[in-house]
Amino acid sequence: xxxxxxxxxxxxxxxxxxxxxxxxxxxxxxxxxxxxxxxxxxxxxxxxxxxxxxxxxxxxxxxxxxxxxxxxxxxxxxxxxxxxxxxxxxxxxxxxxxxxxxxxxxxxxxxxxxxxxxxxxxxxxxxxxxxxxxxxxxxxxxxxxxxxxxxxxxxxxxxxxxxxxxxxxxxxxxxxxxxxxxxxxxxxxxxxxxxxxxxxxxxxxxxxxxxxxxxxxxxxxxxxxxxxxxxxxxxxxxxxxxxxxxxxxxxxxxxxxxxxxxxxxxxxxxxxxxxxxxxxxxxxxxxxxxxxxxxxxxxxxxxxxxxxxxxxxxxxxxxxxxxxxxxxxxx
Numbered sequence: 633x634x635x636x637x638x639x640x641x642x643x644x645x646x647x648x649x650x651x652x653x654x655x656x657x658x659x660x661x662x663x664x665x666x667x668x669x670x671x672x673x674x675x676x677x678x679x680x681x682x683x684x685x686x687x688x689x690x691x692x693x694x695x696x697x698x699x700x701x702x703x704x705x706x707x708x709x710x711x712x713x714x715x716x717x718x719x720x721x722x723x724x725x726x727x728x729x730x731x732x733x734x735x736x737x738x739x740x741x742x743x744x745x746x747x748x749x750x751x752x753x754x755x756x757x758x759x760x761x762x763x764x765x766x767x768x769x770x771x772x773x774x775x776x777x778x779x780x781x782x783x784x785x786x787x788x789x790x791x792x793x794x795x796x797x798x799x800x801x802x803x804x805x806x807x808x809x810x811x812x813x814x815x816x817x818x819x820x821x822x823x824x825x826x827x828x829x830x831x832x833x834x835x836x837x838x839x840x841x842x843x844x845x846x847x848x849x850x851x852x853x854x855x856x857x858x859x860x861x862x863x864x865x866x867x868x869x870x871x872x873x874x875x876x877x878x879x880x881x882x883x884x885x886x887x888x889x890x891x892x893x894x895x896x897x898x899x900x901x902x903x904x905x906x907x908x909x910x911x912x913x914x915x916x917x918x919x920x921x922x923x924x925x926x927x928x929x930x931x932x933x934x935x936x937x938x939x940x941x942x943x944x945x946x947x948x949x950x951x952x953x954x955x956x957x958x959x960x961x962x963x
Contacts, residue, residue, distance in 0.1 A: 633663055635736040636743075636761030638716075638754075642768040643747030648805035650746070653766045657712050657742045660764070664740040666710030670698040674715040687722040699730040699739060709739050716753070717745035724750035731756055774803045781812060792824040800831050802860070839865070839873050846951065847912065849959020854951050867935050867943045871928065874954070878924055880905065881958075884913035885921065920957035927953055 637660055641653040661669060675691045688696065698711045713719075719727070731741070748754060757763065775798060782789050801808040811831055815822050842857035861870060880897065887893035890910045894901035897909075916924075931950050935943055 633660065633740075634761045635664070635734075635740045636731060636757055637741070638749060638757045638761060638763040639742060639744045639766060640748070640763055641744075641746050641766040643717075644768075645746040645766075646804060647807060648774070648803050649766060649768060651806040651809075653744050653746075654714070656764060656766055657714075657744050660742055661710040661712065661740060664710065665708055666740055667707035669710040669712055670694055672698075672711065672713045674713065674718045676715075676718050687726040689720070689723070692719070692723055695727065696730065699727075699734050699741065711739060711741040713741065713743045715745065716743040716749055717747045719750050719753065721750055721752070724753040728752050728756045731760060770803060774798060774801070774805055774808065777805055778808065781809070785812060785816060787812070787816060788821040790821055790823050793822045793827050796824045796827040799856075800827065839870065842870075843873070843877060846954050847915075847958055849955045851952055851955045854955055855948060858947060858951050862944060862947070867947055870947060871932055871935060874950075875928055875932075878921070878928060880909040881912065881916060882921055882925075884909040885916075885918065887913075916958055924954060924957050 637657075639653050639657050639660070641649045645653065672692060672695045675689060695711060695713060698709060734741070743749060743753070743757065749757060778794060778797060782794070797808060797811065801811065811827075814830060815826065818826055839861060842854060842861055845854035845857050858870075883896050884893055887896060887910075890906065891901040893910055894903065894906045897903075897906055899906050901907075927950055931946050934946050938946075
């Protein structure tokens with residue numbers, strides 16, 4: 633293991649992925665034999681003004697003495713920089729100088745980021761250190777984790793109770809783990825009613841889960857995903873996503889080949905959104921695309937002019953219609 637490590641998670645990391653990233657950083661520091669850890673939580677970009685050390689904001693300043701001095705007791709010091717993607721350019725450049733002068737026999741530094749590091753720091757990590765990727769969690773990962781955790785804890789679960797857990801927590805393993813801590817106090821077998829009674833939350837999942845259900849024509853699943861999304865998101869956010877999705881579908885229907893579609897979308901031909909739109913181009917007819925465009929325009933007008941009470945109903949009706957027009961099962 634090198635003394636400089638970048639733990640890189642997905643740019644849209646949720647609580648589950650953040651837990652994975654921090655757990656990986658902790659294990660790496662343990663592997664390095666670290667006895668003392670300095671944790672630096674980087675403020676969001678634009679937050680805080682530079683402090684006494686010039687280039688650094690107060691929240692980032694502790695990294696300077698840590699990288700310069702090492703442990704006061706002669707042991708290997710660990711420096712864990714959390715949310716390193718939010719480092720400002722001047723901070724990243726100053727950290728590069730510190731890393732180049734750092735005593736690599738005395739200090740191990742782990743940068744934890746959701747997405748890429750600032751360019752100067754990323755370049756230095758590539759030359760002096762290594763990168764460990766933490767993958768985006770999917771529901772199937774959460775399903776495997778849940779059953780292994782139930783077994784490890786020796787809990788008794790009804791099958792339906794496990795299904796309710798997955799429905800409520802999705803891929804948010806951090807929250808699911810806390811829920812299992814509470815359910816461990818249950819006498820006897822944990823039932824679906826126990827889970828329903830204790831937890832009212834809905835998973836904060838990526839919007840493409842909803843989109844995939846619509847594309848499959850699965851009305852029940854799409855409506856459930858819609859409900860989950862509206863617990864955390866705004867109706868206009870969903871409408872903006874659907875408008876962008878329709879734009880990709882329409883361009884895919886017109887494009888003579890995948891390379892041209894990529895150019896029109898401003899992405900490489902091999903980018904996942906381009907490939908996905910190209911593969912789905914023959915699933916929806918031109919008439920269905922026109923109907924979808926008209927429905928989205930009417931929904932947009934209604935959401936911006938009518939009371940909030942009508943918004944959910946509008947999106948539910950729109951979802952059912954899109955399942956019929958887009959969905960493989962609905963056509």
